[in-house]
Amino acid sequence: xxxxxxxxxxxxxxxxxxxxxxxxxxxxxxxxxxxxxxxxxxxxxxxxxxxxxxxxxxxxxxxxxxxxxxxxxxxxxxxxxxxxxxxxxxxxxxxxxxxxxxxxxxxxxxxxxxxxxxxxxxxxxxxxxxxxxxxxxxxxxxxxxxxxxxxxxxxxxxxxxxxxxxxxxxxxxxxxxxxxxxxxxxxxxxxxxxxxxxxxxxxxxxxxxxxxxxxxxxxxxxxxxxxxxxxxxxxxxxxxxxxxxxxxxxxxxxxxxxxxxxxxxxxxxxxxxxxxxxxxxxxxxxxxxxxxxxxxxxxxxxxxxxxxxxxxxxxxxxxxxxxxxxxxxxxxxxxxxxxxxxxxxxxxxxxxxxxxxxxxxxxxxxxxxxxxxxxxxxxxxxxxxxxxxxxxxxxxxxxxxxxxxxxxxxxxxxxxxxxxxxxxxxxxxxxxxxxxxxxxxxxxxxxxxxxxxxxxxxxxxxxxxxxxxxxxxxxxxxxxxxxxxxxxxxxxxxxxxxxxxxxxxxxxxxxxxxxxxxxxxxxxxxxxxxxxxxxxxxxxxxxxxxxxxxxxxxxxxxxxxxxxxxxxxxxxxxxxxxxxxxxxxxxxxxxxxxxxxxxxxxxxxxxxxxxxxxxxxxxxxxxxxxxxxxxxxxxxxxxxxxxxxxxxxxxxxxxxxxxxxxxxxxxxxxxxxxxxxxxxxxxxxxxxxxxxxxxxxxxxxxxxxxxxxxxxxxxxxxxxxxxxxxxxxxxxxxxxxxxxxxxxxxxxxxxxxxxxxxxx
Numbered sequence: 116x117x118x119x120x121x122x123x124x125x126x127x128x129x130x131x132x133x134x135x136x137x138x139x140x141x142x143x144x145x146x147x148x149x150x151x152x153x154x155x156x157x158x159x160x161x162x163x164x165x166x167x168x169x170x171x172x173x174x175x176x177x178x179x180x181x182x183x184x185x186x187x188x189x190x191x192x193x194x195x196x197x198x199x200x201x202x203x204x205x206x207x208x209x210x211x212x213x214x215x216x217x218x219x220x221x222x223x224x225x226x227x228x229x230x231x232x233x234x235x236x237x238x239x240x241x242x243x244x245x246x247x248x249x250x251x252x253x254x255x256x257x258x259x260x261x262x263x264x265x266x267x268x269x270x271x272x273x274x275x276x277x278x279x280x281x282x283x284x285x286x287x288x289x290x291x292x293x294x295x296x297x298x299x300x301x302x303x304x305x306x307x308x309x310x311x312x313x314x315x316x317x318x319x320x321x322x323x324x325x326x327x328x329x330x331x332x333x334x335x336x337x338x339x340x341x342x343x344x345x346x347x348x349x350x351x352x353x354x355x356x357x358x359x360x361x362x363x364x365x366x367x368x369x370x371x372x373x374x375x376x377x378x379x380x381x382x383x384x385x386x387x388x389x390x391x392x393x394x395x396x397x398x399x400x401x402x403x404x405x406x407x408x409x410x411x412x413x414x415x416x417x418x419x420x421x422x423x424x425x426x427x428x429x430x431x432x433x434x435x436x437x438x439x440x441x442x443x444x445x446x447x448x449x450x451x452x453x454x455x456x457x458x459x460x461x462x463x464x465x466x467x468x469x470x471x472x473x474x475x476x477x478x479x480x481x482x483x484x485x486x487x488x489x490x491x492x493x494x495x496x497x498x499x500x501x502x503x504x505x506x507x508x509x510x511x512x513x514x515x516x517x518x519x520x521x522x523x524x525x526x527x528x529x530x531x532x533x534x535x536x537x538x539x540x541x542x543x544x545x546x547x548x549x550x551x552x553x554x555x556x557x558x559x560x561x562x563x564x565x566x567x568x569x570x571x572x573x574x575x576x577x578x579x580x581x582x583x584x585x586x587x588x589x590x591x592x593x594x595x596x597x598x599x600x601x602x603x604x605x606x607x608x609x610x611x612x613x614x615x616x617x618x619x620x621x622x623x624x625x626x627x628x629x630x631x632x633x634x635x636x637x638x639x640x641x642x643x644x645x646x647x648x649x650x651x652x653x654x655x656x657x658x659x660x661x662x663x664x665x666x667x668x669x670x671x672x673x674x675x676x677x678x679x680x681x682x683x684x685x686x687x688x689x690x691x692x693x694x695x696x697x698x699x700x701x702x703x704x705x706x707x708x709x710x711x712x713x714x715x716x717x718x719x720x721x722x723x724x725x726x727x728x729x730x731x732x733x734x735x736x737x738x739x740x741x742x743x744x745x746x747x748x749x750x751x752x753x754x755x756x757x758x759x760x761x762x763x764x765x766x767x768x769x770x771x772x773x774x775x776x777x778x779x780x781x782x783x784x785x786x787x788x789x790x791x792x793x794x795x796x797x798x799x800x801x802x803x804x805x806x807x808x809x810x811x812x813x814x815x816x817x818x819x820x821x822x823x824x825x826x827x828x829x830x831x832x833x834x835x836x837x838x839x840x841x842x843x844x845x846x847x848x849x850x851x852x853x854x855x856x857x858x859x860x861x862x863x864x865x866x867x868x869x870x871x872x873x874x875x
Contacts (some may be wrong), residue, residue: 277451327354329356364401407428
């Protein structure tokens, strides 16, 4: 099939986006539209003694000013996984008596223009009484630390564990060797190209709220907004998402501005739009990572792993975000240890609140963090044991004969050939040629290092089912609505390829629709690398149901019992009588249309895995590090569109590289955000990336979905973080440093190696 699944088809949505016809939230205009601005707390922790809005209301153009008293009828943004229950950390839409981080929303100003709304927000006078601040894990956990939540016994709200702690401790005690590391994973900001924005409308005749916003799934967001916050039935809320300029997990969530623009639209009888600025994004978009781990990995005298024990302190920020407590626990905690043969694992996570922005899912959502811990450990162990970093993995990777494998902490790896992936990646990276490259670099005064990361992730979270809804027009155009949401991944193309192949029609005759609860009000959205496995499954189910409906109609129309279908045409067997999809749709309006549910009945994740190998060159004189080679082999099962998959991996590698080398959210001791703009927060540019990325795959089909696919959207980040950091540590002769590996850190580390303190 031309342009069917498995082919590298160019993205159909790019024509629209590259010609300026994209439809992003801030592009939306409405007659009589008003503009909102959020006043945010300048303090990390303070009591609110009073708010005077009189001056703000007098600012020309200001229409309304809302504080907590005006919106007290609405519920807070809930945490969906409150491991600290019954203790809650409710994040109300506008702070009432206390703010808990710099950026906490205090008031919402609506005006005829953004400029007037901003001027109004600056005229509000808030009487704050500062409270003690704990802006880091260390400060929050210190003895006698002030509590952020009065009802909590301490700032450590919960403990989560998987595995057998006593058995792990005993196995480590009996090991011939134990490698121990303290590993810090820095806090990062999503920095999506498109900042958050929201347009609120209200129809008094129907009582329906309409929210237009960039999201990662409209159905789930509608459920969150309707009942818990607005306290109305779901059918009274419509959510529309157009084009989305990057999500990375962050745009899954409900933020205060979304119900606030709806409230204002209802109260004022006019549409209200809020568009965040980059400072809003840095302060209030959910951050990622932010954790410290104490990890121990045991070995016998043959270099085989005996046990793994990890204890992690996860920074939740000031509030438990929607999925925040789940990220380092059920999302990433159960995959700790990867696909190595580990007899016993114990993983303990403490959820800790600090006076900082909430932390939630960020590309990979716990899986990069777990892979980073394991891959840092195993390379450190190789040095301590005198083994090659490739050899230690050969000895400990699970083999196909050992699958399926229960890892003992909640997962069963179903299928794969991890040793074959490793060997293929070593060949692609020209592992044997490294010594010559290292010597050539040394001749130029440079330090060359290489690092491996073998990762595995859980793909397919966020529900065990997905939905698609098909309609066929009289001209034969097949419109398929899906319950997932593209944030730049290319879903419009990939789904169209799947549908084109199954129906045997041209992609030009297919239209993929997403992001409108009026069109499809069911679906679990995009996240956890689930879209092709579950969304693709729903597309196939809907296509098959369409064919069945067409066969029934064609039997009646053609007065034939035996009907065949191929290439968009139904044929009466043994005759020349036919009906096309278009003809059936014209003769039976709505007769071909229908909604289908694809379900696995229970969680059925796939396990994308791969081996990433990085080489870096470090200039000891300046601390400048360059990724000179980057090679990878991933096992994503069957590829629907190899070009899109490779693009997703490249983007993931960029984000992993960014965290390793550049990105770092920094708060001062009093909770002020130091890195609150692109002047202070580094993101990777083209010249930070390797000149080329060697990309290859080993396609072991997943048995958990009809396409045989495994998620790919987060894999690049998962492999890049540990492989690049391991390469940097190798260039420093095993000196352990933490992310971000800034120029200053690297210069000091290299200087310490070249000029030992004893010689100074």
